Amino acid sequence: MNPRFQEHFYTHKTDQKFHRIQETQMGSLQEQRLKKVVLVPFPFQGHITPMLQLGSLLHSKGFSVVISHTQFNAPDIADHPDFVLLPLPDDVGGLDMSFDNMLNVISAMNTNCEAPFRDHMVQMLQKEEVGCVIHDSIMKFADEVANDLRIPSIVLGTSNASYSDSLCAMLELLDKKLLPLPESQLQESVPNAHPLRYKDLALSASSEIPDIVIDFTRSYIDKKAASAFIWNTVDMLEHQSLQKLQHHYNVPFFTVGPLHKMAPPSRTSLIKEETACLAWLDNQAPRSVIYVSLGSLATIEEEELIDMAWGLANSDQPFLWVIRPSLVNGSEWIKCLPEDFVEKTRERGCIVQWAPQKEVLSHPGIGGFLTHCGWNSTLESICEGVPMICRPCFADQLVDSRYLTHVWRVGLELEKNSGRLGIENAVRTILTSKEGEEMKVRASGMKQEMERCVLKGGSSYNSLCELVEYISTLPRKI
Incomplete structure (x- = not known):
């Protein structure tokens, strides 16, 4: 040697x-x-x-x-x-x-x-x-x-x-x-x-x-x-x-x-990606969209999905939401979403089963990421300077969330039982508040540091x- x-x-x-x-x-x-x-x-x-x-x-x-x-x-x-x-x-x-x-x-x-x-x-x-x-x-x-x-x-x-x-x-x-x-x-x-x-x-x-x-x-x-x-x-x-x-x-x-x-x-995705959402993003204002994805393995209850839906709806902000078929325990894809939610958000929401995440996060229309804090998602978001709303589910996601919110300070903690009001407030904070702007500045700085490392x-x-x-x-x- x-x-x-x-x-x-x-x-x-x-x-x-x-x-x-x-x-x-x-x-x-x-x-x-x-x-x-x-x-x-x-x-x-x-x-x-x-x-x-x-x-x-x-x-x-x-x-x-x-x-x-x-x-x-x-x-x-x-x-x-x-x-x-x-x-x-x-x-x-x-x-x-x-x-x-x-x-x-x-x-x-x-x-x-x-x-x-x-x-x-x-x-x-x-x-x-x-x-x-x-x-x-x-x-x-x-x-x-x-x-x-x-x-x-x-x-x-x-x-x-x-x-x-x-x-x-x-x-x-x-x-x-x-x-x-x-x-x-x-x-x-x-x-x-x-x-x-x-x-x-x-x-x-x-x-x-x-x-x-x-x-x-x-x-x-x-x-x-x-x-x-x-x-x-x-x-x-x-x-x-x-x-x-x-x-x-x-x-x-x-x-x-x-x-x-x-x-x-x-190509590394095990799930077919729906690239049409990128064209939808092209029609959105810069840094105006909240991207929502809880990864490939985590599951949530139907009640939380409905809370998430109404939190997104009541925030009045554009969203791109990944709802994979196995996300909700005991339910088929989006059948459990309320019809009035779909109607209310038709003009400012896009729902897909799986998205090309790296391309989504690098799109200028994305202003925030509601994430499960898996390590791949965490790195991809940091590399694009996108601040996060942290909803960890298990294992390393809990640790990642803590670092994002309290060390790197580019994430906002979302408690599991936050309900629709907690989600609404978190989305508005990331996209429209002074606190959100400060996170974007820190996230942009981290992006530049990551670029220097490679x-x-x-x-x-x-x-x-x-x-x-x-x-x-x-x-x-x-």
């Missing part, structure tokens, strides 16, 4: 020795036959998107890329002609794929995919060199196979680093038997986890947590066998959390986000250069 990488490091320290890779070095690497890398995504939208973007980024740097994927939500080869797609039999066809059953789905995937993945890797190693396996934290079978075959394994953090840091804090509280807490204490700060409150933790701090959930969390965090971590984030967003985690794992970290800005454009000499650019050299010089494990 290159001696420069034998010292464990955090890639975005201000010390320039970690930032300086000469263009001549990069050129010589590109001229070499770079290694094959095998990527193993978790096949849900928020996870597979950054993994495919990372694949495109590594391919653009000269690597041969194999995507070893489950049959469930398999990528379309037509969308990724530069990759070798390697399907893994997962036998999950009869399972409930809702969020409530996700731990059972994850367990089945890890059990069923291990043997075929091992067979593929053994065959691959007989023919050619494999530089490393890069896997989602959830796909632990990939890590186990890679270690058994002495192939370096690298974890891709598809959530933000602060979420992983919060899980470490949660497990420490559980180990010290400091949980659960009474409801009255949920607003208090979590020790050593600023700015999080107990209510912002991914696991409930006020009730007993099932052993299966705790075991999964420990497995998600326990990656001490990993050779390195890749993070879809930026140092200036999460410097403190990254430092704490790097000390915890004591391996190289590479912060190469935001991946959707670093990688060549590619340009030549920026932190993400430098980290990518270091990642390319790191993978290119990785030896097989002894």
